[in-house]
Amino acid sequence: MGTEEQGYFTEESSTEVVTSRNAGAKSARLKEVMEVVTRKLHEAVKELEPTQEEWMDAILFLTRTGHMCNEWRQEFILLSDVLGVSMLVDAINNRKPSGASESTVLGPFHVADAPELPLGANICLDQKGEDMVIGGRILDIEGRPIENAVLDVWQANDEGFYDVQQQGIQPDFNLRGIFRTGSDGYYWFRAVKPKYYPIPDDGPVGQLLAALGRHPYRPAHLHYIIKADGFETLTTHIFDPDDPYIHSDAVFGVKESLLAEFRLMDDPAQAKDLGFDGKFWKVEHDFVLAPAR
Amino acid sequence: MGTEEQGYFTEESSTEVVTSRNAGAKSARLKEVMEVVTRKLHEAVKELEPTQEEWMDAILFLTRTGHMCNEWRQEFILLSDVLGVSMLVDAINNRKPSGASESTVLGPFHVADAPELPLGANICLDQKGEDMVIGGRILDIEGRPIENAVLDVWQANDEGFYDVQQQGIQPDFNLRGIFRTGSDGYYWFRAVKPKYYPIPDDGPVGQLLAALGRHPYRPAHLHYIIKADGFETLTTHIFDPDDPYIHSDAVFGVKESLLAEFRLMDDPAQAKDLGFDGKFWKVEHDFVLAPAR
Ligand SMILES: [Cu+2]
Ligand SMILES: [Fe+3]
Ligand SMILES: [Fe+3]
Incomplete structure (x- = not known):
C-alpha cells in the first residue's frame, strides 16, 4: 500500500480517503484547493443526504x-453571480482601507478600446433617453485631488441595453468613454439615465432563479474602472437608490457606499449651458482611491 | 424593503444575504439545498481566498x-466519481444492517435488457481471456438461502473493455447475463477473468487527475445487481484483491467486504467438467441481502 493510500472508502472517512490521494499533486495550491473543495462538497452531501x-x-x-x-x-x-460567489471573490480581492471607495463586480459588458474623450463630452451618441450630467472628484484617502486619474465608464441605455447587446441598433461605443482628470481631480461627462436590466435568464440559471422565486434584474447603474499611478485600480458601479430593484440586485453588486444621488433638475439656465432641452438628471459622486499596495 | 431583503452584501454577511433571497422558493427542498450549497460554497471561497x-x-x-x-x-x-461524491451519495442511500453485503457505484456500463441464462452458462461469447467460474449463495441476514433471487451481472473483458465500448468487436451482450437462484440460493456461471480499466481520461477530469498525480484506473471487478422479493435491491461489485489498483480505485468503489478471492485452479478433472481447456480461475462469493424497508 503506497503512502497515498489511506484505506478503503467509508462514509465517515470519505474526505480523508479522497484527499489523501492527492499527495503527488503537481502544485501545492491545487492540492490545497482540492482539499477544501472535496471537504466542503462532502460536508454538503452529508448535510443534505x-x-x-x-x-x-x-x-x-x-x-x-x-x-x-x-x-x-x-x-x-x-x-x-446569482449565488453571490462573484461578489465574494471580488470582496476578498479588494479589501480597501477605511475611507476608500468600495469595489463591485466588473460584469460582462466592458470593452477594452473605448475612445478617450474630453471632460464634459456626451457619451450618448443616439440622443435617446433622459439627459444626465455626472461629475465629481477623484481623491486620495487624505482627501487630496488626484491629477491624471483615468476613468473608463460604461452604462446601459434608457431601455437597459448595452451597445454590444444591440449592434446595428445602437452606435458603436454608445454610452462608453474614457476621461482623464485635471489638477483639481475633477471629472464630468454627459450621458442619459440608465435603466435596470435583467441578466440573461433564458437558460438554466434563469430557471433556477424562477424556481427560487427570484427576479433576474440588476438595478440601474453606471460602471467605472478608475486608474491612477500610485493607487489601486478601482472597479465599481454607482447605483440609483430609487431603482425598484435596489434592494434585490440579482448579482448582489450593491453596497451602501455605491449609492449615488440622482437628482431631477428643472433649471433652464443650467440645461442650456449643458446643451440639454428641458429637465435633466444630475449625479455628483466622488471616488476615493486606496494607495497601491 | 421586502421580507426577502436582508441588507446589502458584505464579506461577513454573504451567506445570509444570498440565501434570504430564496424566501419565495417554489419547493422547500430546493430552498434547503440552495441554503446548504450557498453556505458551503461561500465557506470554501472564504477559506481559499x-x-x-x-x-x-x-x-x-x-x-x-x-x-x-x-x-x-x-x-x-x-x-x-473521482471526488468520491458518487460513492458518498451511494453510501448514504444504501446504509445496510450489520451482516448485509455492501453496495458500491452502478457505473455507466449497465444495460437494461441482458438475456436471462440458465445457471452455469458461459457469458463469455468470444472465447477470449482466461476461463473463470464464479459461484456462491444469496442469503438473508440470518444465513438462510433466498430462492428466486435474480442476479444481473456484467463485467469488462480481459483487456478491460465492456461490450458496449467495442461494438462490432465484441459480440452483443458479451460478458452479461441474468441468473436466478434455485431453492438452495445458489448461483453460478462461467466467464473470463476481468482486467482493470481506466475511466475515460481524455477530458478535463483526466487532466485534473494527472495534475493531482492520480491514475485513472479501476481495479478488476464484476458488477452485480441482485433483486429478490422482500429484500432491498443490492447494486455492488466484487473485486480482485490482487489487482495492482485495488488500493487506489480512481472512483473509490472498493470496500473491504467486496474483496473476493480469485483462485488459479490447476485441476484437469474439474476443468473438463466445466468445459475449460487448462488452468482456470475460481471465485466463490456469497451475498447477503438486507430485508426490504
Ligand atoms: Cu426594500
Ligand atoms: Fe451593468
Ligand atoms: Fe465496471
Missing part, C-alpha cells in the same frame, strides 16, 4: 449550464 | 467539463 435522483438532477443542471456556454454567454459566471 | 484568475480557472474548468458531456459521455458524473 441527497437521493440518487436529486444527485442526478444536480449533475444534469451542471451539464445544461455547461452546454449553455458559448463565445458570448458564460452561464457558470451567471451561476456564480 | 481565490484570486480572480483562480476563480476564472474554476469557471473555465466547469465549462470544459460541461462541453465534454454528450449522449455517450457524462463528464460531471466522472468528476463526482
Whole structure:
C-alpha cells in the first residue's frame, strides 16, 4: 500500500480517503484547493443526504449550464453571480482601507478600446433617453485631488441595453468613454439615465432563479474602472437608490457606499449651458482611491 | 424593503444575504439545498481566498467539463466519481444492517435488457481471456438461502473493455447475463477473468487527475445487481484483491467486504467438467441481502 493510500472508502472517512490521494499533486495550491473543495462538497452531501435522483438532477443542471456556454454567454459566471460567489471573490480581492471607495463586480459588458474623450463630452451618441450630467472628484484617502486619474465608464441605455447587446441598433461605443482628470481631480461627462436590466435568464440559471422565486434584474447603474499611478485600480458601479430593484440586485453588486444621488433638475439656465432641452438628471459622486499596495 | 431583503452584501454577511433571497422558493427542498450549497460554497471561497484568475480557472474548468458531456459521455458524473461524491451519495442511500453485503457505484456500463441464462452458462461469447467460474449463495441476514433471487451481472473483458465500448468487436451482450437462484440460493456461471480499466481520461477530469498525480484506473471487478422479493435491491461489485489498483480505485468503489478471492485452479478433472481447456480461475462469493424497508 503506497503512502497515498489511506484505506478503503467509508462514509465517515470519505474526505480523508479522497484527499489523501492527492499527495503527488503537481502544485501545492491545487492540492490545497482540492482539499477544501472535496471537504466542503462532502460536508454538503452529508448535510443534505441527497437521493440518487436529486444527485442526478444536480449533475444534469451542471451539464445544461455547461452546454449553455458559448463565445458570448458564460452561464457558470451567471451561476456564480446569482449565488453571490462573484461578489465574494471580488470582496476578498479588494479589501480597501477605511475611507476608500468600495469595489463591485466588473460584469460582462466592458470593452477594452473605448475612445478617450474630453471632460464634459456626451457619451450618448443616439440622443435617446433622459439627459444626465455626472461629475465629481477623484481623491486620495487624505482627501487630496488626484491629477491624471483615468476613468473608463460604461452604462446601459434608457431601455437597459448595452451597445454590444444591440449592434446595428445602437452606435458603436454608445454610452462608453474614457476621461482623464485635471489638477483639481475633477471629472464630468454627459450621458442619459440608465435603466435596470435583467441578466440573461433564458437558460438554466434563469430557471433556477424562477424556481427560487427570484427576479433576474440588476438595478440601474453606471460602471467605472478608475486608474491612477500610485493607487489601486478601482472597479465599481454607482447605483440609483430609487431603482425598484435596489434592494434585490440579482448579482448582489450593491453596497451602501455605491449609492449615488440622482437628482431631477428643472433649471433652464443650467440645461442650456449643458446643451440639454428641458429637465435633466444630475449625479455628483466622488471616488476615493486606496494607495497601491 | 421586502421580507426577502436582508441588507446589502458584505464579506461577513454573504451567506445570509444570498440565501434570504430564496424566501419565495417554489419547493422547500430546493430552498434547503440552495441554503446548504450557498453556505458551503461561500465557506470554501472564504477559506481559499481565490484570486480572480483562480476563480476564472474554476469557471473555465466547469465549462470544459460541461462541453465534454454528450449522449455517450457524462463528464460531471466522472468528476463526482473521482471526488468520491458518487460513492458518498451511494453510501448514504444504501446504509445496510450489520451482516448485509455492501453496495458500491452502478457505473455507466449497465444495460437494461441482458438475456436471462440458465445457471452455469458461459457469458463469455468470444472465447477470449482466461476461463473463470464464479459461484456462491444469496442469503438473508440470518444465513438462510433466498430462492428466486435474480442476479444481473456484467463485467469488462480481459483487456478491460465492456461490450458496449467495442461494438462490432465484441459480440452483443458479451460478458452479461441474468441468473436466478434455485431453492438452495445458489448461483453460478462461467466467464473470463476481468482486467482493470481506466475511466475515460481524455477530458478535463483526466487532466485534473494527472495534475493531482492520480491514475485513472479501476481495479478488476464484476458488477452485480441482485433483486429478490422482500429484500432491498443490492447494486455492488466484487473485486480482485490482487489487482495492482485495488488500493487506489480512481472512483473509490472498493470496500473491504467486496474483496473476493480469485483462485488459479490447476485441476484437469474439474476443468473438463466445466468445459475449460487448462488452468482456470475460481471465485466463490456469497451475498447477503438486507430485508426490504
Ligand atoms: Cu426594500
Ligand atoms: Fe451593468
Ligand atoms: Fe465496471
